Amino acid sequence: MAEAERLAKAVTELDKLLHEKARLAIATILFHVNKADFNTLRRLLKTSEGNLATHLYTLEEAGYLKVEKKFVGRKPQTLYKLTSKGRKAYQEYLLKLAEILQAGKDIHSKA
């Protein structure tokens, strides 16, 4: 019973914002590469421009992501980077995911 409660608690504590597949993928990339531009994110995540832009905006609004604009030669470039809040949220999300897996395994082994 304790495992079931632990599982339910971990599921409710999962960061809903990051649990969305596209946003989780964006956070994963930025966690591993530090900074990436829009085209790189599009290359790694086969999705439409509109969809990607919407999810980036959602993450930015939540304070998980910051945008840096600069010029490379004459071309403007927009770089995306996780904030420390975003990095912490991502790491906590992974820990919760591991907790869910462990609780699921415990329930399975007792059944």
Next chain:
Amino acid sequence: MEAREIEERLELLEKLGGIIRRERRARGLIHAAWGAAILVGLLIFQAVELLSLPWYYGVASLVALLIAAMVATVFLARKIRGQLGYVGGGWLGRKIGAAWAATALGGGLAYMIVFWSPSVSQAVFSQLPPQAVSGLILTGWLIIDGIGCMVQGVISESKAFRWIGLAMLVSAILVAHVGFIFAYAAFALTFGLGYLLVGLRDYSEFKRSSEAGVEIG
């Protein structure tokens, strides 16, 4: 929430992590540049020591090669950024950087302070000829950088870097028994050659990999 949903997230994390790990191999070019500079620079230094030429020949060529590697890093990083859209960094880069700072900077600084303390340096200089002293100092760096390499191998899950680190530690023991004057060749043939070969291998693996991305809908 269904179990399938969690499985999908795990698959996504694994797949993206795998793609980024493969793409990070593009940095092999930078490792190869530093490996080549250290290999050639220290082999020249070894020749200078064995032929008893003025020491500044060795220092000048090593410094020139390291500066060339530094300049090459800027260009190669630009090339990689052009290919991938990013160079590196991120969680793994920060961990590796912190590990190197702890071993090479922290350990190296402490080692140098201990080495140059009056009692140690007096004992060393009274027992060893001047040529062997610089070899002894370099042997200490073989150990420190060997540990750094092994730590990098553990963090990045790279067997190659763990082997380079181990080779450096073994070569430090050999140098201590054979003669400190051979420390330059030992450093060149472990760290330098190791980074050069692993770097070239990583880059060629990166060039061969073709996975473009993941579908997120």
